[in-house]
Amino acid sequence: MKYDYIFAGAGLASLMILDKMIDARLLDSKKVLLLDTNDKNDNDRTWCFWEEESGDLDDLVSKKWEKALFTNEKQTIDCLPDCSNYKMIESIRFYNYVLNKLKKYPEIIWKKEKFISFEDKKKEVIVKTNTENYTTSILFNSIFDASKIENNKKYPLLKQHFIGWFVKTTNPIFDANCATFMDFSIPQKGNTRFMYVLPFSETEALVEYTLFSPNLLQEGEYEEAISSYLKEKGATSFEIIKKEQGNIPMTVFPFWKSNSKNVLHIGTAGGWTKASTGYTFKNTIKQSERVVLLLKNLTIDFNKFHKPNRFSFYDKLFVGVLYKNNELGKKIFSNMFLKVKSKKILRFLDEKSNLKEELEIILACPKIPFIKALLNLL
Template identity: 80%
Template sequence: MQINYDYIFAGAGLAGLMILDKMIDARLLERKKVLLLETDVKNSNDRTWCFWDDESGDFDNLVSKRWKQALFVNEKQTIECLSGDANYKMIESIRFYDYVLDKLKKYPEIIWKKEKFISFEDKNSSVIVTSNIAKYTATFFLNSVFDVSKIENNIKYPLLKQHFIGWFVRTTNPIFDADCATFMDFSIQQKGNTRFMYVLPFSQTEALVEYTLFSPDLLPENEYEEAISDYLKEKGVTSFDIIKREQGNIPMTVFPFWKSNSRNVLHIGTAGGWTKASTGYTFKNTIKQSERVILLLKNPIIDFRKFHKPNRFLFYDTLFVRVLYRNNALGKKIFSNMFLKVNSKKIFKFLDEESNLKEELEVILACPKIPFIKSLLRFK
C-alpha cells in the first residue's frame, strides 16, 4: 500500500534540515508523515558555514570558532571590518547535522530513504516524486536538489561562480593571529579576475587558507594550490603540513528560481535562489528564508506561489553580478572602494538586506559609477 506523505524533501542539506528543525520548534510535525530522499548519510564534516553576526545569535551552541576581528586587505591598506559586538562565526556542518538529526529521532513518522531524487510531477492536488528506486506521493514537495545545467549559458541571468580551494594548514612557526580572520586579501595578483585570499586562523600555527575567485570560469586545480603556497611563503611560513583540503563552487546568480514554485512545490536552498548572489553566503539567509517557510506552513491554506517577495536588494545583486560578469577585473576596485569609503557595519547591513535607503545609497555611491550605470542602462 502506497503511503501518501504530508511532506517530501528532496535533499537533506542545510535548507531541508533547517526547515525541519524550525517545523519541530513550531510543532508543525505533529502527526505528519514526512519522507526525506537523501543518499548521503550526513555523518561527516563535509563543509563549514561562516557568517558575521551579533555576539549572541541563532545556533550559537553549534559555533566551533568565532573571531572578534576581521580584516579587509589590499596592497595599500588594511581595514578592520568588525566593530562593537559583531563576531565572525564558524559552524562545522557535522555539528549542525548531528543537532537536527538528533531532534528528528523523536519523530518516527519521518522516514529517511537513501535514494537519489530523479524528478517530480505536480498534479495540482498532489505531487508525485520519483527516486532511483520508487515513486512517492505527497501533499507538499520541497526540493533542494540543484541542477546547474538549467542556469548555465543564460544570457539574461549570467552565472558567476564563487570557486575556491582551501588548505587547513599547520605551520612550524607561529604566524597567525587566532582572534583575527581575513575576509578578503586583495593584495595578490588579480590576473584579470576577482581573486582574493580568505584566512581563518584557529591558533597561531593553524588556519584555513583559501584561494577564492568570483568569476565565470574555474581554474586548473594546480593554480589554486600554487597560489596558496606562494601566499604562505610571502607571509613568512617556512614549513607547513596540509591537514585537509576543501573545495567548492557556489553559484552567484539572480536566476528567478521561484518561478518554478507552485501551490504545492517549493524550491529551497541553492535550488530556490537562497544563496546570496553578491556574496555566496548561505547560512544566515537560510535561517531567514526558513522562518518565512514556517510562516507559510502555519496558514490554513498553504500556497508556495506566495513565498517569493521581490525587493530592491535583488535589483542591486542583479547589477553587481552583471558588472562582474562583463568585467571580472573590477571586483578588487568595487570591494576596495566600499570598505575604504563606507563604515563596514553599514556594508554588512546592506549585504544582509537589513539596511535603509540612506545606507544603501552610501554603499552604491562608493562603487565605480560608470560600469554600474552601463549595467543599469542594459537592465531589462
C-alpha cells in the same frame, strides 16, 4: 504510501526547515520522507556568518573571531563592528543537532534513494526516485540543476569558486582572534581574486584561494597560489591537514518561478544563495522562518513565497558588472570597504540597510560600469 511532506535532499536548507518546524510543533503526527543518499555523518563543509553578540545557534559554533579584515596592498581595516563576531559552524555539528531532534519523531523516514524527478498533479505531487515512486501533499526540493543556469543567456552567471587548505605551519604566522574576509594583495590576473583566511591558532588555519569569475581554473593554479601566499606570510614550512573546494553559483536567475502551490524549491535550487556574496547560511535561517509562517496558514500556496525587493536589483547590477568587467572586483570592494563604514556594508549585505546607506555604498563604487549595467537592465 503518501506523505505530508517530502524533502528532496537533506542538506542545510531541508534540515533548517525541519528544525524550525519542530520548534513550531508542525511535525506532530505528520508523515515525512527525507531522500538523500548521503548519511550526513561527515564534516563536509563549514558555514560562516557575522552576528552581533549571542545567537540561537551559539552552542553549535566551533570557532568565532572578534576581528575580520579587509585588506589590499595599501590598507587594512577591521570589518566587524563592536559587539559583533564572525562565527563558524561545522556542518557535522549542525547535522547531528537536527538529526538527534528528528529521532523523537517516528513518522519521519530517511531513505537513501536518489531523487530523480517530480510531477505536480495539483492536488498531490508524485516524486520519483531510482527505486520507487511516492506521493506527497508538499514537496521541498533542494536538488540543484546547474544546467538551468549554465546555458542561460538572460541571467549572467558568476561563480564563487575556491580551493582551501587546512594547514599547520611549523612557525606561528596567524592571529587566532582575527579572520580575513578578503585579502586582495595577491595578483588579480584579470579576475576578482582574493585570499580568505580563518585561523584556529597561531599555527593552524583554513586558507582559501577564492575567485568571483565566470570560469574555473586548473586545480594546480589554486594550490600554487595558496602555497605562495603562505610563504609570503612567513611560513617556513607547513603541513596540509585537509583540503576542501567549492563552486557556488552567483546569479539572479529566477528560481522561484519553478515554485507551485505544492512545491517549493529551497537552498541553492531556490535561489537562497545571495548572488553578490555567495553567502547562504543566514539567508537560509530567514527563509526557513518564512516557510514555517506559511505552513501555519490553513491554505498553503508556495506561488506566493517569493517576495522581490530592491536588494535583488542591487545583486543583479553587481553580477552584471563583474561578469562583464571581472577585473573590477578589487576596485569595487576596496572602494566600498575603505570609503564606507563597515557596519553599513554588513547591514547592506544582510539586506537591513536603509536607502541613505545604500546610496552611500553605491556612490562609492566605480560609476561608469554600474551606469552601463543599469542602462542594460532598463
